[in-house]
Amino acid sequence: MTTKINKPAPKQSPIALKAIEHYLGVSNELMAQEPADVQRIRKTAQAYLSEQGLPTRRHEDWQYTPLSGWMNALQSQKSPGVVLANQLKDHLPSFDCFKLVFVDGVFSETLSDTLSNAPKGCEITLQSAPLSFQPQDAFQALYAMLSTQTLSVQVQPKAWVETPILIAQVSTQPGVESLGMKVVVNEQAQCSFIQQHITLDNSVQFSNGYQQFELKEQAQVKQYVLQNLNGQSFYFKNQGVTQGKQSDFQSFYISLGALVSRHMNVVEMNAEYCETSQNSVVLVEGKQVCDSRTITQHNQPHGNSQQLHKFVLYQQARGVFNGMIYVAEDAQKTNGLMENKNLLLSNEAKMDTKPQLEIYADDVKCAHGCASGQIDENQLFYCQARGIRKADALNLITQAFLLEPLDLIGSADIKKWLTLQVNNKLASLADVAR
């Protein structure tokens, strides 16, 4: 990975300074009770934020992610509320999962399956300290400053874990939620993860996750993230994936909620014959902004990466896609495909997209494409000429467009469940389409 040289902090606005001061305060409060090693992690992060400040619109990577709303909605740590199992019934999948439920950022023993009963070959533990690493951006630093819970999953070599591990983050009140996750999947092991973000009320969440996946040789991981926070909330996620030889990582990000969301996935393909699949399904409306980003680093030969990111934007919603495929000099015979397709259902919707390739090897096949458009009137009329009502036709076409990435999902249960989640939101938007 290329090391980033930290640029001097851009001039901070008064609200940015206020936000920094606020979160330094929240972090200090936490630290007062914590052991020295945790304090060290927090202090490193605090120092990073104090020096670098928060990103401004002048920062190229943050040009399209508006932060002023988030800066104005300062949040604090919260104490867990009470959630009953039947309140979650409609939100969680009905097929068999190993359930890990976090309520207001804290692990809930009553709502979760017993950790000691984890699927065979899986070792799941919880720590109260954040993961230790050198922050690369403000939200990674904020994670290390504020996180009080880390979930660690170790999958034993050759273990095939058939039951998906479900991590549901449920919130009942405003505040900070900052879960860390560290997943190590050992040689020839397989595992899948469903991560859900649920708000049970209408209060503002500052959800800021950080997670690391480490795939050893021939490991296979499938990940499904369903972000369905309420429309007042803010969602940030930084995810790093490192891949060993012949490992296979497949990820789906389904973004339906939050006022402003930013999902970042960095994959380092550090050995030969890695397979990586990264996909987004984004459906936003009103004043929602959804930002989905990937950095795919082909560092060794014979890697295969595929991406399909689809956005449907209603009303004044804004979508942002930023994808970089980096092919190192040694990474010959790389295959990289990145597609971003967007459907804008209103004249006020806006999409900013930036697919990038940076190739230093000479024998590679890389392609990126992006297309943004409005609904095809010919398709609409064709449906109408067959008796299908215009609103139904619009829904049919939009749905077909949006659900395409989910075709790549192998598990019929998961595909059906995610399709239903997207369709439910689509149905709720049928009236605002035109």
Next chain:
Amino acid sequence: MLLDVQNLKAQVAEDESKQILKGLNLQIKAGEVHAIMGPNGAGKSTLSSVLAGREDYEVTEGSIQFDGEDLLDIDAEDRARKGVFLAFQYPVEIPGVSNKLFLQTSVNAIREERGQPALDMFDFDEFAQEKIELMGMRKDLLERSVNVGFSGGEKKRNDIFQMALLEPKLCILDETDSGLDIDAMKVVANGVNSLRSDERSFIVVTHYQRLLDYIKPDFVHVLYDGQIIKTGGFELVHELEENGYDQIVQAFHAQANI
């Protein structure tokens, strides 16, 4: 009378300079097959589009009565529900929407209009399979996306297949024969012939006589400059094939100048 078009004038929507239909009259009784021929730019496709309710065109004068109702008051989807079917000159691709979903939605929309219960997946499958064989369509048709990856001939056969499923009262074929090879043309002609009945009428818009040789229309109209300038029987097809449109057009101008 199934269809009664009186003095129809239409232009490209919001563009008065582009008047295309200039006082067209056409009467079709139930069970009749009418062919409409004419040179390029005469308004043949515009007539098809206006009958089907495409919003790209604006009717400025005249009336269209269909089965006793004023068609101009009705949206495209309701015209389809009431039994108007347009086989497209260029059938449209809809990626991601399977033929099964598309056709089941469409068949059930029309069944709803007729007061019939909706067909579930299994009943629909059975109903569709019969017609798939009739039209010689590929067996995996229902699983594929609407017209995606279809050849020109397959797309047009797919439209005729839809016509067979929807059992309309008035079938409008908008240059369905253009670009077809002889085998595809026979399939289309057979499809049309097998659907002919006392209650169903056809408007076959075409450039060529070939399809008409198979279909044998009851009436043939020559459309020129937005009007029907001559009407005859099947023999007119061969007269046009031999002499072209020039004589008829000249005769029309001579009469207009009197």
